[in-house]
Amino acid sequence: MLLVRDAMTRDVFRVSSSREMIDVKELMQWSNIRHVPVVDPEDGLVGVITHRDLLRAMVYALTQPDLAEGRKPRLKQIDVGAMMTRGVQTARPDEPLRAAVRRMREGKLGCLPVIEAGRLVGIVTEADMMRVMEQALFLADSREPHN
Numbered sequence: 001m002l003l004v005r006d007a008m009t010r011d012v013f014r015v016s017s018s019r020e021m022i023d024v025k026e027l028m029q030w031s032n033i034r035h036v037p038v039v040d041p042e043d044g045l046v047g048v049i050t051h052r053d054l055l056r057a058m059v060y061a062l063t064q065p066d067l068a069e070g071r072k073p074r075l076k077q078i079d080v081g082a083m084m085t086r087g088v089q090t091a092r093p094d095e096p097l098r099a100a101v102r103r104m105r106e107g108k109l110g111c112l113p114v115i116e117a118g119r120l121v122g123i124v125t126e127a128d129m130m131r132v133m134e135q136a137l138f139l140a141d142s143r144e145p146h147n
Contacts, residue, residue, distance in 0.1 A: 004100050005093035007132045008114045008122035014039045017046055017081030021057045024049050025075055035111040035125060038084045043119040047084035050110060057083045090115045091124060097132070100124055 013027055014037045024036055034051040057078050091100045091112040100112055104126070114122035 002097040002132070003093065004091045004095045004097055004112075004114055004124055005122070007097055007100075007128045008091075008093065008124040009128060010122045012037060012113075012120065012123045014043075014120060015049070015080055016040070017079065017084065019080045020076045021049075021054065021061075021078040021080060021083055022075040024080060025054055025058075028054060035123060037113045037120050037123060038080055039120055045088065045090065045113050045115060045120050047081075047086045048088045048111065048113060049080055049084050053083050053085055088113060092116065093121060097124075101129060104129070 013031060013033065015024060015027070017038050017040075027036060028034065028051065036049045037045055038047040038049060040046055057075060060083075061075055061078060089103060089107060089109060089112060091103075091114050093114055093116050103109065104112060104124075111123055111125040113120055114124060
Protein backbone atom coordinates (compact mmCIF):
# COMPACT_ATOMS: atom_id res chain seq x y z
CA MET A 1 0.00 0.00 0.00
CA LEU A 2 1.33 3.42 -0.98
CA LEU A 3 1.50 6.07 1.72
CA VAL A 4 1.52 9.85 1.42
CA ARG A 5 5.26 9.84 2.26
CA ASP A 6 5.83 7.80 -0.93
CA ALA A 7 4.44 10.60 -3.12
CA MET A 8 5.04 13.84 -1.25
CA THR A 9 7.62 16.47 -2.04
CA ARG A 10 9.89 16.82 0.98
CA ASP A 11 11.89 19.94 0.11
CA VAL A 12 9.09 22.47 0.32
CA PHE A 13 9.40 26.18 -0.23
CA ARG A 14 7.63 27.96 2.62
CA VAL A 15 7.04 31.54 3.74
CA SER A 16 5.92 33.39 6.85
CA SER A 17 2.66 35.33 6.94
CA SER A 18 4.58 38.61 7.25
CA ARG A 19 6.33 38.18 3.88
CA GLU A 20 5.17 40.32 0.99
CA MET A 21 3.14 38.89 -1.87
CA ILE A 22 5.78 40.08 -4.34
CA ASP A 23 8.18 37.54 -2.74
CA VAL A 24 5.67 34.73 -3.28
CA LYS A 25 5.07 35.81 -6.88
CA GLU A 26 8.80 35.67 -7.59
CA LEU A 27 9.18 32.33 -5.77
CA MET A 28 6.30 30.76 -7.73
CA GLN A 29 7.68 32.01 -11.04
CA TRP A 30 11.27 31.03 -10.29
CA SER A 31 10.48 27.53 -9.02
CA ASN A 32 7.45 26.86 -11.25
CA ILE A 33 5.13 25.97 -8.37
CA ARG A 34 1.49 26.83 -7.61
CA HIS A 35 1.29 26.27 -3.83
CA VAL A 36 3.41 27.76 -1.04
CA PRO A 37 2.73 26.75 2.58
CA VAL A 38 2.69 29.57 5.12
CA VAL A 39 4.28 28.61 8.43
CA ASP A 40 4.90 30.07 11.87
CA PRO A 41 8.43 30.22 13.40
CA GLU A 42 8.13 26.59 14.61
CA ASP A 43 7.19 25.36 11.10
CA GLY A 44 3.53 24.96 12.08
CA LEU A 45 1.15 25.40 9.16
CA VAL A 46 -0.97 28.55 9.27
CA GLY A 47 -2.17 28.61 5.66
CA VAL A 48 -1.27 28.23 2.01
CA ILE A 49 -0.78 30.73 -0.77
CA THR A 50 -2.09 29.29 -4.01
CA HIS A 51 -1.71 30.60 -7.52
CA ARG A 52 -5.34 31.69 -7.26
CA ASP A 53 -4.53 33.67 -4.07
CA LEU A 54 -1.70 35.36 -5.94
CA LEU A 55 -4.03 36.33 -8.79
CA ARG A 56 -6.54 37.69 -6.26
CA ALA A 57 -3.79 39.79 -4.67
CA MET A 58 -2.79 41.14 -8.08
CA VAL A 59 -6.38 42.15 -8.84
CA TYR A 60 -6.66 43.72 -5.40
CA ALA A 61 -3.48 45.71 -6.01
CA LEU A 62 -4.88 46.98 -9.31
CA THR A 63 -8.34 47.92 -8.05
CA GLN A 64 -7.98 49.20 -4.46
CA PRO A 65 -6.80 52.74 -3.88
CA ASP A 66 -4.37 53.33 -1.05
CA LEU A 67 -6.34 55.94 0.84
CA ALA A 68 -3.36 57.17 2.83
CA GLU A 69 -1.30 58.12 -0.20
CA GLY A 70 -3.89 58.28 -2.99
CA ARG A 71 -2.10 55.47 -4.84
CA LYS A 72 -2.92 51.85 -5.54
CA PRO A 73 -1.15 49.31 -3.28
CA ARG A 74 1.54 47.18 -4.85
CA LEU A 75 2.22 43.50 -4.26
CA LYS A 76 5.21 44.51 -2.17
CA GLN A 77 2.80 46.28 0.19
CA ILE A 78 0.45 43.30 0.64
CA ASP A 79 1.35 40.76 3.33
CA VAL A 80 0.95 37.04 2.71
CA GLY A 81 -1.21 36.79 5.85
CA ALA A 82 -3.86 39.01 4.26
CA MET A 83 -4.20 36.84 1.15
CA MET A 84 -3.44 33.26 2.26
CA THR A 85 -6.02 30.50 2.37
CA ARG A 86 -6.66 29.48 5.97
CA GLY A 87 -8.15 26.30 7.41
CA VAL A 88 -6.25 24.16 4.93
CA GLN A 89 -6.85 20.42 4.81
CA THR A 90 -3.70 18.43 5.49
CA ALA A 91 -2.36 14.90 5.28
CA ARG A 92 -0.09 12.77 7.46
CA PRO A 93 2.99 11.01 6.02
CA ASP A 94 1.71 7.60 7.22
CA GLU A 95 -1.77 8.10 5.73
CA PRO A 96 -2.75 5.85 2.81
CA LEU A 97 -2.18 7.72 -0.44
CA ARG A 98 -5.58 6.54 -1.70
CA ALA A 99 -7.32 8.48 1.11
CA ALA A 100 -5.35 11.65 0.31
CA VAL A 101 -6.15 11.32 -3.40
CA ARG A 102 -9.84 10.91 -2.61
CA ARG A 103 -9.83 14.01 -0.37
CA MET A 104 -8.08 16.04 -3.04
CA ARG A 105 -10.49 14.88 -5.74
CA GLU A 106 -13.66 15.33 -3.70
CA GLY A 107 -12.56 18.70 -2.31
CA LYS A 108 -11.12 19.86 -5.64
CA LEU A 109 -7.85 20.58 -3.84
CA GLY A 110 -4.61 21.22 -5.67
CA CYS A 111 -2.46 20.22 -2.71
CA LEU A 112 -2.37 18.82 0.79
CA PRO A 113 0.40 20.05 3.09
CA VAL A 114 1.84 17.10 5.01
CA ILE A 115 2.05 17.54 8.78
CA GLU A 116 3.86 15.39 11.34
CA ALA A 117 4.04 16.25 15.05
CA GLY A 118 2.53 19.66 14.30
CA ARG A 119 5.22 20.60 11.76
CA LEU A 120 5.23 20.88 7.98
CA VAL A 121 7.26 17.98 6.57
CA GLY A 122 6.14 18.00 2.94
CA ILE A 123 3.40 18.67 0.44
CA VAL A 124 1.54 16.42 -1.94
CA THR A 125 0.24 18.10 -5.10
CA GLU A 126 -1.61 17.18 -8.26
CA ALA A 127 1.78 17.03 -9.99
CA ASP A 128 3.00 14.50 -7.41
CA MET A 129 -0.09 12.38 -8.06
CA MET A 130 0.53 12.49 -11.81
CA ARG A 131 4.12 11.32 -11.23
CA VAL A 132 2.89 8.39 -9.12
CA MET A 133 0.32 7.51 -11.78
CA GLU A 134 2.96 7.62 -14.49
CA GLN A 135 5.18 5.25 -12.48
CA ALA A 136 2.25 2.87 -11.90
CA LEU A 137 1.37 2.86 -15.60
CA PHE A 138 5.01 2.22 -16.51
CA LEU A 139 5.08 -0.78 -14.16
CA ALA A 140 1.79 -2.08 -15.54
CA ASP A 141 3.03 -1.73 -19.12
CA SER A 142 6.32 -3.51 -18.34
CA ARG A 143 4.45 -6.50 -16.89
CA GLU A 144 2.30 -7.04 -19.98
CA PRO A 145 3.62 -9.52 -22.53
CA HIS A 146 4.68 -7.89 -25.78
CA ASN A 147 3.64 -9.67 -28.96
